[in-house]
Amino acid sequence: NAGVMQNPRHLVRRRGQEARLRCSPMKGHSHVYWYRQLPEEGLKFMVYLQKENIIDESGMPKERFSAEFPKEGPSILRIQQVVRGDSAAYFCASSPERRQETQYFGPGTRLLVL
Amino acid sequence: GDSVTQMEGPVTLSEEAFLTINCTYTATGYPSLFWYVQYPGEGLQLLLKATKADDKGSNKGFEATYRKETTSFHLEKGSVQVSDSAVYFCALSSGGSNYKLTFGKGTLLTVNP
Secondary structure, eight states, X not given: OOOOEEEOSEEEEOTTOOEEEXXXXXXXXXXXXXXXXXXXXXXXXXXXXXXXXXXXXXXXXXXXXXXXXXXXXXXEEXXXXXXXXXXEEXXXXXXXXXXTTOOEEOOOEEEEEO | XXXXXXXXXXXXXXXXXXXXXXXXXXXXXXXXXXXXXXXXXXXXXXXXXXXXXXOEEEETTEEEEOBTTTTBOOEEESSOOGGGOEEEEEEEEOTTOTTOOEEOOOEEEEEEO
C-alpha cells in the first residue's frame, strides 16, 4: 500500500516564477493537508482540503498561494511569483475520513528560490 | 495561540544509552499530543500519541506520558539503537480544529555504535 507521494522532491525556481507542488494521498484517503516548514522552524499548517472543497485555508498566505484537490488527480499547491522567503519544505499529509488527527505524511518537497 | 517547545538539538548518544527529549506545550482546552519521527529522506511517521491527561503513549520502546500539571509530553527510551537516528517532532491538536497539528521545531537524534 503506497504511502503519501509528493513530487517533485526538490524544486528550484527563480524569483517571479511559479511553483507547483503535487501530492497524491494514500489510497482511500479523501482528506489532504499541507504544511510548510521554514528553516529552523516547526511545521506550520497551511490548508485542509477534501475532494473539490477547501475546508480550512486559515494558514495560507493571503496572496500568491492557492491549493486545490480535484475530483481526479493529485492535490496541487501553487505558488505564483515566488520570492526568496518562500524557500521551505512543503509537506502534504492525508487522513481517512473521520480520523482527522491521524495524518500520514509524505516526504516533502524542498523548494529553493534563487 | 497553541505552541509546542521541544529541546534544541542535535542530540548525540551512544548505542544503548537512555534518551529523553523534552516537550512542553501551550494550548486552549485539552489537546491531544503526538510524537512524530522522520527518518532521512522519508515523511513524518506517527510514533505515539496520547489523548488525555495521564495517558501514556508507547511504541517501539519509546514512551511519553501526558502531564497536564506540567504541560509536558517528554519522549523517553531506555536503550537507543543506531536505527533510531532521526528527527523527532512533538505536536498537538486541540479544539474544534483537531486536524490542525501544531509542531515543535524538531530534534535531531544521532546514535553512534
